[in-house]
Amino acid sequence: MSVRLEGRVIFEGKAExxxxxxxxPMSFYGGVDPNSGMVVERGHELQGQSVRGHVLxxxxxxxxxxxxxxxxxxxxxxxxxxxxxNEKCETIVAVGAIISEIxxxxxxxxxxxxxxxxxxxxxxxxxx
Amino acid sequence: xxxxxxxxxxxxxxxxRAARKCMQILVALGEIYGAESLxxxxxxxxxxxxxxxxxxxxxxxxxxxAEDGRARVRSTLNPAGMSLTDWRAQGxxxxxxxxxxxxIDAYRRLGLEISCTCTPYLAGNEPSFGQHIAWSExxxxxxxxxxxxxxxxxxxxxxxxxxxxxxxxxxxxxxxDENRLPTLTINVEADLKSPEDFSAMGYFVGKTVKxxxxxxxxxxSAGVEELKTLSAALASxxxxxxxxxxxxxxxxxxxxxxxQAVSLTQxxxxxxTAALSDVGAPDFVSVGCPHCSLTExxxxxxxxxGRRVTREFWVCCSGEVKRRSDxxxxxxxxxxxxxKFATDTCMVVAPIEDLGHKVVATNSAKACHYLRNSxxxxxxxxxxxxxxxxxx
Numbered sequence: 001m002s003v004r005l006e007g008r009v010i011f012e013g014k015a016e017x018x019x020x021x022x023x024x025p026m027s028f029y030g031g032v033d034p035n036s037g038m039v040v041e042r043g044h045e046l047q048g049q050s051v052r053g054h055v056l057x058x059x060x061x062x063x064x065x066x067x068x069x070x071x072x073x074x075x076x077x078x079x080x081x082x083x084x085x086n087e088k089c090e091t092i093v094a095v096g097a098i099i100s101e102i103x104x105x106x107x108x109x110x111x112x113x114x115x116x117x118x119x120x121x122x123x124x125x126x127x128x
Numbered sequence: 129x130x131x132x133x134x135x136x137x138x139x140x141x142x143x144x145r146a147a148r149k150c151m152q153i154l155v156a157l158g159e160i161y162g163a164e165s166l167x168x169x170x171x172x173x174x175x176x177x178x179x180x181x182x183x184x185x186x187x188x189x190x191x192x193x194a195e196d197g198r199a200r201v202r203s204t205l206n207p208a209g210m211s212l213t214d215w216r217a218q219g220x221x222x223x224x225x226x227x228x229x230x231x232i233d234a235y236r237r238l239g240l241e242i243s244c245t246c247t248p249y250l251a252g253n254e255p256s257f258g259q260h261i262a263w264s265e266x267x268x269x270x271x272x273x274x275x276x277x278x279x280x281x282x283x284x285x286x287x288x289x290x291x292x293x294x295x296x297x298x299x300x301x302x303x304x305d306e307n308r309l310p311t312l313t314i315n316v317e318a319d320l321k322s323p324e325d326f327s328a329m330g331y332f333v334g335k336t337v338k339x340x341x342x343x344x345x346x347x348x349s350a351g352v353e354e355l356k357t358l359s360a361a362l363a364s365x366x367x368x369x370x371x372x373x374x375x376x377x378x379x380x381x382x383x384x385x386x387x388q389a390v391s392l393t394q395x396x397x398x399x400x401t402a403a404l405s406d407v408g409a410p411d412f413v414s415v416g417c418p419h420c421s422l423t424e425x426x427x428x429x430x431x432x433x434g435r436r437v438t439r440e441f442w443v444c445c446s447g448e449v450k451r452r453s454d455x456x457x458x459x460x461x462x463x464x465x466x467x468k469f470a471t472d473t474c475m476v477v478a479p480i481e482d483l484g485h486k487v488v489a490t491n492s493a494k495a496c497h498y499l500r501n502s503x504x505x506x507x508x509x510x511x512x513x514x515x516x517x518x519x520x
Contacts, residue, residue: 065284
């Protein structure tokens, strides 16, 4: 049975993929390798996993605003997530999603999404 | 959010791809932070210039934007990762230099002034009281809001660039008077004797007030040098965007915060100062974080008179202030000692850990904070002692 969640569009788009969920905030600058998409932040719960092609789910961004450019680099290297779902999007991720044209939606209760489940994003709608 | 017809046109792409992308960024940020509209800005300061921070991703983004994007308002740049003219003498590797020059070239094509300083207000980009601006160098943000009375949020590099290419910023946060009121009163009991004391005080208060607005009481006088190093420290240990100082800053008439007060004692100041230093003999000395004013260059020239430096000593300032210093004769006096000007750059954004230095002496709490994050050891010393260390 599918579940529909309604959020707020940060960057409009459609995408479908398996979810990769982090319950803690993410820093792209220094936290994710821009070429491989691997999470490299020491001690982060997703350390050693790649964000590539996943619907990446996390509460909010953190760290340097250079993180927006890292998201852009991920897109160019083919290692970007296919969509991003946040609880509360902030400047770094919003700017990164827009310049990289990664569908992005926030104001979603991310506790309802589990790693490995199939997720479809269409504008403000998230379907599980 | 309500947009004017011109703004809707920009968003529709009538003025090209770059302006459209920038407009998307500003509208999204406006929605996230609850702005009702955009507001026109008169000045922009863009961070994200050093190749050390930007990397290839940044170059790629800026180059794409430069295909059809142009600055619409006066826009200046933060320091780069090296002096744009004397990088060889600084020991910067060729590969790094080529990438850094690519970054600068993209900004030039975008129509930004290649000012490369964290103190635009000392180099000609000085907004007036009440003006809306979009600045993204945290120390300059605090200075502009607090000392000049201009209005800006703490922008990131990309959002400031979006303001440059559209001439607008979302109207929220520190652009609104109700968000510029003090949240914590600091009763200054300590005797502040030097700019370094203001720096240490800022470091302590930044940690205490976090992203609030401190209101300083009990300070008799403070000049440009004291206020700029205080601004930098407040923004590095905390998320401060603005402060007030009774009898000194232009909006201090709103009065102190009613709810809470903290005392800044001599003991706290001494403790903070000591905690900013590691152990070890400095092998590198650098002053000018934020970039030196002409007054500071005059002091440094005087301190160096008749002395020779015995270790690498960088004096960081903008190209503009350096030119004024050349005319005043300070530059020659400084260079005669063997000290090097690091114009367009500084010890925080240049790749100094790759130049083989291990222990850095500096008179800036902000520099200590960021250099430690890069894995270097630091000594926090007054300007006079920095010069002594460099010439010992």
